[in-house]
Amino acid sequence: MHLSKFELQVMAVLWRGGELSVREVHEALSKDSAYTTVQTILQRLEQKGAVRRTRKVGNALMFEAAIARKAVHRQLIDELLDLVGGSQPLLAHLVDSGKLSVEDLEAIRKKVRK
Amino acid sequence: MHLSKFELQVMAVLWRGGELSVREVHEALSKDSAYTTVQTILQRLEQKGAVRRTRKVGNALMFEAAIARKAVHRQLIDELLDLVGGSQPLLAHLVDSGKLSVEDLEAIRKKVRK
DNA sequence: GTCGAGCTACTACACATGTAGTCTGCTTGA
């Protein structure tokens, strides 16, 4: 399954918020897009099986993520690794651009040990 | 500027190979796509300013990358960081999926020191 | 019971992308 950039943003909202209505997702997205646009994306996500309807609250349908955030993120990361040529180059880039500090590395090293 | 997945694959070939003809790029891509498809992609990349023609060798045009691999990769990585929520989660994923060893971390740590 | 606000379902459209065919012209070897 492939999710577009906007679809991923909507998924991110659902992963954070759990069960949400279209309106709630729309508000979480800072309203850069129209309400109906968010609605359409949610519909497409449902067709793709990434999201499911749970119940109706008043007039509104509630949606929740139907796929795991971890799985999706892992796939994204794997694709990126292919493009940049592995973990080493990726980390090198992060260090270069100052996005990875010695403290970050230390924290991860502890995790690996466990 | 936004490059699609296939466009990125073509760029990767050019970053590796330097100045190449359409045929050479096509062969480097394992011929999963038709020759003319690669031709089209190269054309689009040229329109986007990601690639430029250098000279003619016999009948064939030669192409080379007009944008730096580093800059493109950095952008890709930044986008991914946004999606997964920063370096920490990214590294955590890498560790989880066994793509990041203690040795990798050690190597990077040395780099940071420098 | 009725009406209005809000929500869904359906439809639409432009642009990006992956894919590739065809036509025409240049190049080079015979």
Next chain:
DNA sequence: TCAAGCAGACTACATGTGTAGTAGCTCGAC
């Protein structure tokens, strides 16, 4: 010199994606 072949230019098309409007239904308040 002339033809065969290779290459470029142009064209085409299905699908994905971002974007949003409209029509009609539903629920709650009065």
